[in-house]
Amino acid sequence: MTTLKTKSFDSQVVDGVAVFTLNRPSRINALTFEVYAELRDVFRALAHGQSQHPEVRAIVLRGAGPRGFCSGGDVEDIIAQLFDRDMAGLLEFTRMTGALVAAIRHARPPVIAELHGVVCGAGAVIAAACDLRIAAEDTRIAYLFPKVGLSGADMGAAWLLPRLVGFGRASELLLTGDFVQAEEAHRIGLVNRVVPNDALSQEVMELAQRLAAGPAFAHSMTKKMLEYESNLNFDSGIEAEAQAQAICMEHPDFREAHDAHVEQRKPVYR
16 A cells, blocks of 8 residues: 555555564564654554544554564664764664654554564564554563663553553563563463464454454544543543543444444444
8 A cells, every 4th residue: 555655664454454564584573773763653644544544444563584573673773873872862762762652552543463483672562562462372572671781661661561461560571571471471461362373363364354344433532541541540531431432422433333233234334
């Protein structure tokens, strides 16, 4: 699709599902400055998808090759160059990486991370930023930052992980940098499902197509409220949801769902 043509990673749109593939398999899809920036820009565009990209109703983020989803920032293309930067230059980089995670969180369509093999460092934070994570049986996840002398709180990890796995487990993951195997990741809530390696892509695409066929406006509202209510007290959350649901009731998809039920057919959402 020309409106989502990308240079530093592969992209295609199939039946409303945008599939973004990190394609540096020889480096376990390690991130470069260019990949960071382009991913950030594409996800930012999808934060305004209703007007700019209405054809994209779900997103899949995956990594090419058998070795893993993403091994984080490239040691040669990024890490080595950071030693030559002053504080202003370092902050420019760390803000850019955080901006990518923010853009994923703010994207209108649901985002699914398709995980396999090595998922570490920045790759693990990017996966945590997605709405859903489906993992192959060989998946290994680590927030490696302390292993290289850095804070485990990077790119929003210290905000995201406690909300996924709880404060205690998040502390362990971010302080030790140890790898977590797929089944343990599922047990603690770090991933939503674990499936056989040879079934991974089919499982992810079936879920993505299911979401893409659903009510895009309502999905977008659900994402917005999950984010917004994380900083509200209970009573404020109840009121916020009352207002959000009233807005959804004015949307044509609400009437379409009702009419489809009465007419015994599948709904066709806008």
